[in-house]
Amino acid sequence: MNxxxxxxxxxxxxxxxxxxxxxCGPPRGSDPEGIIKKGTxxxxxxxxxxxxxxxxxxxxxxxxxxxxxxxxxxxEPVLQMVTRDRNRIxxxxxxxxxxxxxxxxxxCLSGDHQSFGDCATGQNVHDLDSMQLLQVVRxxxxxxxxxxxxxxxxxxxxxxxxxxxxxxDPFEIRVPRLxxxxxxxxxxxxxxxxxxxxRFEEWMKRVRDRGLHEKVYILAGLTxxxxxxxxxxxxxxxxxxxxPDEVVKRLSGTPKDKQADEGINICIESIExxxxxxxxxxxxxxxxxxxxxxxxxxxRAGLYPRPVV
Amino acid sequence: MEEPKKIPRxxxxxxxxxxxxxxAFAAADLAGVMRLSYAPNVxxxxxxxxxxxxxxxxxRAFEQGVDGVFCAG
Amino acid sequence: MIVxxxxxxxxxxxxxxxxxxVLVFGCNTCVAVCHAGGNKEAEVMASMxxxxxxxxxxxxxIQDSGIERQCEHEFFESVTERxxxxxxxxSMACGIGVQFTAxxxxxxxxxPGINTTFLGATEKPGVWTEKCQACGNCILGMTAGIxxxxxxxxxxxxxPCGGSTKGKCEISKDLDCAWQLIIDRLTALxxxxxxxxxxxxxxxxxxxxxxxxxxxxxxxxx
Numbered sequence: 001m002n003x004x005x006x007x008x009x010x011x012x013x014x015x016x017x018x019x020x021x022x023x024c025g026p027p028r029g030s031d032p033e034g035i036i037k038k039g040t041x042x043x044x045x046x047x048x049x050x051x052x053x054x055x056x057x058x059x060x061x062x063x064x065x066x067x068x069x070x071x072x073x074x075x076e077p078v079l080q081m082v083t084r085d086r087n088r089i090x091x092x093x094x095x096x097x098x099x100x101x102x103x104x105x106x107x108c109l110s111g112d113h114q115s116f117g118d119c120a121t122g123q124n125v126h127d128l129d130s131m132q133l134l135q136v137v138r139x140x141x142x143x144x145x146x147x148x149x150x151x152x153x154x155x156x157x158x159x160x161x162x163x164x165x166x167x168x169d170p171f172e173i174r175v176p177r178l179x180x181x182x183x184x185x186x187x188x189x190x191x192x193x194x195x196x197x198x199r200f201e202e203w204m205k206r207v208r209d210r211g212l213h214e215k216v217y218i219l220a221g222l223t224x225x226x227x228x229x230x231x232x233x234x235x236x237x238x239x240x241x242x243x244p245d246e247v248v249k250r251l252s253g254t255p256k257d258k259q260a261d262e263g264i265n266i267c268i269e270s271i272e273x274x275x276x277x278x279x280x281x282x283x284x285x286x287x288x289x290x291x292x293x294x295x296x297x298x299x300r301a302g303l304y305p306r307p308v309v
Numbered sequence: 310m311e312e313p314k315k316i317p318r319x320x321x322x323x324x325x326x327x328x329x330x331x332x333a334f335a336a337a338d339l340a341g342v343m344r345l346s347y348a349p350n351v352x353x354x355x356x357x358x359x360x361x362x363x364x365x366x367x368x369r370a371f372e373q374g375v376d377g378v379f380c381a382g
Numbered sequence: 383m384i385v386x387x388x389x390x391x392x393x394x395x396x397x398x399x400x401x402x403x404v405l406v407f408g409c410n411t412c413v414a415v416c417h418a419g420g421n422k423e424a425e426v427m428a429s430m431x432x433x434x435x436x437x438x439x440x441x442x443x444i445q446d447s448g449i450e451r452q453c454e455h456e457f458f459e460s461v462t463e464r465x466x467x468x469x470x471x472x473s474m475a476c477g478i479g480v481q482f483t484a485x486x487x488x489x490x491x492x493x494p495g496i497n498t499t500f501l502g503a504t505e506k507p508g509v510w511t512e513k514c515q516a517c518g519n520c521i522l523g524m525t526a527g528i529x530x531x532x533x534x535x536x537x538x539x540x541x542p543c544g545g546s547t548k549g550k551c552e553i554s555k556d557l558d559c560a561w562q563l564i565i566d567r568l569t570a571l572x573x574x575x576x577x578x579x580x581x582x583x584x585x586x587x588x589x590x591x592x593x594x595x596x597x598x599x600x601x602x603x604x
Contacts, residue, residue, distance in 0.1 A: 084536070088583070110543050113535050113553045124536065131540040132583045147583065165544030170565055173542075173577055180540060180578050192544055239545035239552035365422070368429040372436075 019282030057117025082111025099156030138185030213279030329382030408448025409475030419474030421448030452479025518588030
């Protein structure tokens, strides 16, 4: 398969090997140490690291600056960019800024609603939506043009990704929605955390029925549960999350001090099962404030060492 | 919050009654015909129907110092 | 129509402090339908304020009046005297009426009696919902007659987002997901295939972004 960008993530996916990505949330302050530490901790175990963009609408150190940190450390960042906080001028400007540091991956998102965060009374922008942002990045890269049509000197070279949630409602448009994102320009997909594997497999079957797995690299998203409490919270409180009762029961039935280990076990078992699913081209491990567990998960899931490309 | 004032022993509230022409007011009328007496601190206003009771009537009553409004229909 | 919500008596009371003659001025069209600022509501607001004045022992004359619409010159003729009488007006109209009245009576202090909430419809008695944001460039033809700009919390042109759950929006279980409604309607119309048409980047210059808007029609001028 041809690669269109210098992205390491793209190269690994194009080579047919399973890719592994992870993500880090920037700190709520200006000290870069947290990002540096998290990056150092997992760098040998993943191919690229997503940096979240003010996730759950809580103000944090910006994704772009954090990505630059990782890049300067020689790591491969994935710039997450939400359309909630910036208009089309700022979005394009930040894309150019990222490109100037040779950040080669971008994930286009709409972002959680601001009412979940620390600025609930703030405005949201949504000048573009995530699909339109995909189109914008692709046009900037492939045609070297801004939204306004003017030429870009040294266009960005970015491997363009999007998120997909196989579990959100309505289920019947989950696959058409993926098709729409691919049509808009998505080249890789990182999915929402998967706990309901049956439903995910059903979604993947429909993805294959339409041949979409040939058009986009799908990375299955996983978040290890730290406790039964977290499982219940994810099940009941997090919009668009599908946590089956068995997962909650399995964790609840485990002694408190062993629940975290059991969460890791579930995650690894899921990876093993998902490896068998045709069209799954890698894994996106989102160990929320638990990055230190990523090496263990990657090793035990047989995904270590990471390929060199 | 302000302490409610002590109510004097002999105090009687002024009550305004809105009564429907066809039932409650007719009953009051009948009481009159039968020479039954009722409290003089209740003043009755006849309405063609209690559906005519606009809330501005109630507010105006209170504005003019009525202590309670009674509606029957 | 324009939907509004009455301000609290205390808030209005605070605004009229210092004035001796106050006219509570109703607008009997849109905001009357939503029981917020019609002539009836103006009458009630005036009554409540008079009682408040009595309780607070403040000497102030509060009257009420109203017209059909505070956004058209013609309706004001009948009330010019009443307005001249007052040394302050509490306009119960939407933000449009308040400003229009203020422009007409440039030396008269004017306070809003309601909060203008949105452009919406009466779902059933007592329930009003937002339907339009007056973006100036209608896309309802592409979205099965349901506006994602007004009714999606993220105004997504190509929704729904991943937060849509059981037909409801991620921000509230009481709020329908606009994109679920669009999909349901596309399904009912047997046009679900149209869902995959990408709605292009929107020209927001016809919206607030383009500055205050104005429509000029020479053919209907007199």
